Amino acid sequence: MINLTINGIKCQAEPGSTILQAAQKVGIKIPTLCYDERLVAHGACRICVVEVKGARALVPSCSAPVAEGMEIQTDSPTVIEARKEILKLMIENHPLDCLTCEKSGSCTLQDLCYEYDIKEGGYNGEKKNYPIDDSNPFFTYDPNKCILCGKCVRVDNELQCTGAINFIDRGFYTHVGVAGDKTFEESVCVSCGNCVSVCPVGALMPKQPEKFRYWELNKVRTTCAYCGVGCQMDLLVKDDKVVGVEPVNIEPNDGLLCVKGKFGYKFLNHPDRLKKPLIRKDGELKEATWDEAMELIASKIKEIKEKHGSEAFGALSSARCTNEENYLMQKLFRAVIGTNNIDHCARL
Numbered sequence: 308m309i310n311l312t313i314n315g316i317k318c319q320a321e322p323g324s325t326i327l328q329a330a331q332k333v334g335i336k337i338p339t340l341c342y343d344e345r346l347v348a349h350g351a352c353r354i355c356v357v358e359v360k361g362a363r364a365l366v367p368s369c370s371a372p373v374a375e376g377m378e379i380q381t382d383s384p385t386v387i388e389a390r391k392e393i394l395k396l397m398i399e400n401h402p403l404d405c406l407t408c409e410k411s412g413s414c415t416l417q418d419l420c421y422e423y424d425i426k427e428g429g430y431n432g433e434k435k436n437y438p439i440d441d442s443n444p445f446f447t448y449d450p451n452k453c454i455l456c457g458k459c460v461r462v463d464n465e466l467q468c469t470g471a472i473n474f475i476d477r478g479f480y481t482h483v484g485v486a487g488d489k490t491f492e493e494s495v496c497v498s499c500g501n502c503v504s505v506c507p508v509g510a511l512m513p514k515q516p517e518k519f520r521y522w523e524l525n526k527v528r529t530t531c532a533y534c535g536v537g538c539q540m541d542l543l544v545k546d547d548k549v550v551g552v553e554p555v556n557i558e559p560n561d562g563l564l565c566v567k568g569k570f571g572y573k574f575l576n577h578p579d580r581l582k583k584p585l586i587r588k589d590g591e592l593k594e595a596t597w598d599e600a601m602e603l604i605a606s607k608i609k610e611i612k613e614k615h616g617s618e619a620f621g622a623l624s625s626a627r628c629t630n631e632e633n634y635l636m637q638k639l640f641r642a643v644i645g646t647n648n649i650d651h652c653a654r655l
Contacts, residue, residue, distance in 0.1 A: 311377035326368035326379060327355060337381050338390065338419055340507050341456035342369045345561060346465060351457045354393050354419065357381045365389055391423050397454050399428025400435050401508070408452075410509030412521030416454060417508075437482060442492035445570040446503045446513050450482045453510040459483060459502035466563060471496040483510075500569035504554055504562070516573060519545045528555065533567040535629045536560070540568060549575045608644065617645035626653040 308319040313330050320329035325348065330337050340352035350367035357368045360378035365386065368379075380386060397416060405411055420426070437450040455474075460483060463472050471494050475484045485494035503511040524543045531538040538560035543551035552572050556562035574580060584600035585592040595603075611619055624636045633651065640649045 309373050309375050309377075311373055311375070311379065313379045314381055320373045322373075324373055326357060326359075326366065326371050326373055326377075329373050330357075330368065330379075330381060335381055337368050338422075339369060340415055340419075340454065341458055343458055343462065343505060345556070346458075346461050349457070349461075351455070352393070354390055356386060356389055356393075358383045358386050387423070390419075391425060394420055394423055394425045395428045395430070397428075398425065399430045399432060400451075401454065402449075402451055403427070408509045409512055409515065409518075410521075414509060415507035433479065435482070440490050442490035443496065443498060444514070445498050445500060445566070446491075446511055448491060449510050449512075450484070452508050453483055454508055455481060455483070456507060457483075458505040458507065459511060462501050462505050462563075466561075467497075467499055467501050469495060469497055469499070472502065498566040498570070499564065500566065501554070501563050504564070504569070513551060513570065515550060516576075517545075517548075517550055519543075519550050524550070526553075531564070531568040532627055533565075533571065534626050535633070537629060538564055538568050540564060542572070612644065618648065620644050620646050621648040622650070624649065624651045626651070 309322055309324075310317070310319055311329065312318070313326075313333060313335055316333055316335070318329065318333045320332065327337055327339070327342065327348075337355050337357065339355045341350070342348055342355065348367075348369040350370040353367060355368045356365040358380040359366045359371070360380075368381070394416075398420060401416070402408075405414075405417055408414070411417065435451045440448040440450075457474070460472055460474060464470055471491075472483055472485055475482055475488055485491060485496065487493075500513065503513055506512075523545050525545075526541040527544055528539065528541055531540055536559055539555040539557050541553045541555055542549045543553065549572050552564070552569055554560060554562045554564045554569070560568075583594045584597060586595040586600060586603060587593075608620075620640065622636060622640045624633050628636070637649050640646055
């Protein structure tokens with residue numbers, strides 16, 4: 308273990324870990340914008356700078372490795388002033404429409420400006436004026452709100468591995484876009500929404516079915532039902548309606564979702580959604596309890612097996628079940644009912 312001191316606190320860190328990780332381990336908060344624990348840090352935003360005794364300049368804590376005997380200050384006057392200057396540079400070219408921005412309440416840039424008391428940039432320089440890309444059916448992209456943290460680019464290229472987006476141009480004109488500076492609809496984007504999930508500002512936003520503020524929401528942890536992988540997600544719920552989905556950074560999906568998991572939730576609130584079993588009575592389908600439905604199924608299975616034998620049955624299982632549920636399905640038909648007439652919609 309490596310011995311170091313952070314804000315006067317003596318602590319230890321594993322070799323190869325960063326200053327940021329060492330600080331997090333002892334409960335010291337360092338602000339970040341471009342950092343993602345799933346990616347190798349590249350220090351793009353610089354908001355995480357700290358003061359290291361003996362260093363000639365401030366050090367980005369997300370990418371700087373710890374060293375024996377390091378003495379670190381995460382909130383010295385020099386560090387605070389540097390962070391304020393970085394935030395001023397960011398909002399100098401960032402629309403200050405926080406009153407109506409849909410990201411309000413979940414915007415890291417907004418939170419940091421509040422924490423460091425930054426209200427405007429004050430440089431009065433040239434402003435970006437890119438068109439908003441509304442072509443994708445699931446999300447919008449406003450490049451004028453982008454702070455070039457690079458999280459969307461790196462998640463798309465290194466985790467999702469689609470390669471749909473990257474940095475375009477250089478210097479002041481650098482912006483995130485798709486090949487040929489076209490629209491998302493014209494690109495190889497698969498609409499997974501993982502870039503949307505990691506955006507710390509309002510540059511990439513889901514097309515919401517209804518307006519909400521993030522402080523109005525409750526989060527409900529659940530498992531995606533679209534396939535058997537078992538991706539973990541948080542449903543964003545307002546007034547008993549699901550209005551959005553966020554991936555959870557735990558196994559098995561590690562903070563990633565596909566287009567179905569991220570955006571395919573609107574059936575939950577659909578008026579035609581079946582919520583109870585239906586049993587046909589006198590030629591009409593009528594709602595029933597689960598006990599009634601199970602008893603009917605069991606009685607019909609016994610009746611058919613007695614009259615026609617096991618080979619009268621066939622089963623079709625689903626990729627939207629877990630592997631364990633599919634295993635039980637084939638066990639039920641092979642071992643209990645006594646037939647091998649079972650198939651699967653995906654044949655996996």
